[in-house]
Amino acid sequence: MHFVSVEKHPLKPEDLQRALALWPELDGHAQQLLEQYVAVNPGFQQFRFGPITLTLMVGDALECLSSLDARIDAWFLDGFAPAKNPDMWQPELFTQLARLSAPDATLATFTSAGVVRRGLLMAGFEVERIPGFGQKRESLQGRFDTRVSRPEKPWFVRPGFNPAQRKALVIGAGLAGCASAASLAARGWQVSLLERHAEIAEEGSGNPQGVLYLKLSAHGTALSQLVLSGFGYTRRLLRNLQQGRDWDACGVLQIAFDDKEAERQAELASVFPATLLHRLDCAQAEQLAGVELRNGGLFYPDAGWAHPPALCRWLIKDPAIKLLKHCHPLELRRNGELWQAIADGAVLAEAPVVVLAGAADVARFEQSAWLPLKRIRGQITGLPMTGKSSALRTVLCAKGYVAPAREGLHTLGASFNFADTDPAPSAVEHRANLQMLEEISASLYQRLQADDYQIDQLQGRVAMRCTSPDYLPIIGPLAEATLFADAYAVLSRDARQVPQTPCPWLDGLYVNTAHGSRGMISAPLSGELLAAWIDGNPLPVPRAIAEACHPNRFLLRKLIRRND
Template identity: 65%
Template structure:
């Protein structure tokens, strides 16, 4: 590409949305830490154009969601989230709503390209545009990035941060990453729709206007491989808007909009089976399986064999739709693993995101499958 943030990070507005659990899961703890880290980064950008801490309102759109939100309100500090009744939610949002919900006052939206561009301005970063790394080789202690017959760069440490494209490189093909197509719709703001003063989410989301446009989305398609925006998904996004707020849909004249004439963009999210990102150093899978074969017989064993690392190779991927919150802090986590420095997250959370977790699970499950077969 000609510039950074040209794939999923190229959307005009991404949401700082905290999907939490009341049970203190590793994902919840990662999200809380990552949210604070990203919010501090955003203070470097221009508010109103590059980001806005306008808050995020998650609607209690059915009984199950309402019960989940009640538990969250009990588990977290009210400075992070607040449970609002319908009248208060409408006051905060500036539009009519069908229900109340959880309000995250420090949440909001971000223009991801602005955040990426700011980060890439670091004096130690050199961007190589219009190149594609087709092969990663190890020679004389250096990782080498090759584009055909051209050596693009070399270093003792390499970080693969290219979403599901990681599968193209040796040593990474077995990582269980999945691409999920998502399409957003750009809606011109109207005088009446501009009263929307916070991001509102249900099954989809709609953001306050940025440069005269609302961002509405996003679809989930687990099978499509084409990234051409479709009228059908614009129509689906308009249906999401109707569920979020019939009032806002009316203010935007949604029933008069022709889906085939709407503008938007589609991109791939990249997610893992347990919804945690994959962050950290990578081991040689074959050597790992051989070194820790005893775990297939007894998962309670404590092997003393050193891990067969692919020395100097690290991964930062699988952030799904939470990348604005989890990816920046995960960069710090990679740096800490590489330097042997104190981790920026509780060790249990960092290990829950470790690439080796999948190889370890396969060994343990292999033992379980053998036991089931013998019975």
């Protein structure tokens, strides 16, 4: 079951706990909610309770419903004194209820106010008054009986592919692949997870510590909205791991290392709630971090670090997921309703649905070779914890990051190298990471005795980030690129056209890749978005964000630019 709710002013955790205590008979269910009730920030926030999914939309009701993509079977409208909240009960709100309603959707509300009844009738609902509850004389119930035309851009509609077998192949067992497998398994799919290495999370998802770094914008960009939703979802997942070993909610301090960064942070602090982030001066930052700093910064109290391989292992614990190691398909071939993953002429596995989640290796398949993926080399450096460095209590970020020690080792980095693809750690980038550490905190540099190490003695690891040209991930169904260009050639002459030619989908083929350096935040939620595309569920992010991450955006841009 999928439950979608909108709340402009969600309760604080302590207030929610007090409210739920009024029903002790529901304590078991209440505790499940309270355990996950963290990082409930503006935007779409998703919670999972076994077979039940909650999508909590935090914000204005009309704005949230306008951005929702779902087909609702039953509506429950809070009827608390509509006259005291007239801004919400507007005609546009009822229009959104109609837009989102499945055929024969039902509706119930405690109120019988005329403004609500008339609004529902105008939107196409059949409404009747029925006896109320308790001291309430009347309430309303209804049914949606109007077929509303829903014109959509065909390149962003759901493919509507419903295979007889609920089986899927996921190729790539990093964070994106494991999250995709987990989200499908939670919906009753049987999943084969193909990994070319001997273990999962061997490449970009294999670093010892990944930082929950929120790169936000004060202007509500698609990336910023995705980060807010993804951050909350990841934080709720991490509670399933062992704190201290697999993750730590130690917070993240983004240091205001120059005037421009300080201005950016001031703008963010004026837009976002203090529960998400707040500014600290240098003295406050030093007290919180436990080491001397040159500047204050922006503190994210709910953030921290996590061990990506541990999260990957937890994600694929469902018995419906079968891990196939040393499987490196080089070709995808269609055989009837099934996709076959093939290597050296042999079929490794087959299923009606395939998810390509192998980072930049996605481009090796003919069907997805057109995706504009690029690799960025990143190198981390590990420094052993010392008695003095153990004072570090939070992740410090500037042009790089350094984290409190995990299993006796501090992780610092990571470099960004667009030109080099060498998988071996380099002395040049070790030196750059040490310089970055000294710029963040000369005190911590000394506490770690960084000058005492020979460069060739340092521990390090290299991974290739996979990114897209707009730095948003690529999540969703794949189309046949040549047929797409033919079907929508009119866009090269007039980008305002919306032809109703059906999109030439590659039925059952999906992609989840290009998470870059934000995989800890975006990849877990991407599994939910991907599974929602496949299974027809409400999307866990606003429709505009799902479209901003859709693979077809690149095919559209290519067509439209022909007219420039």
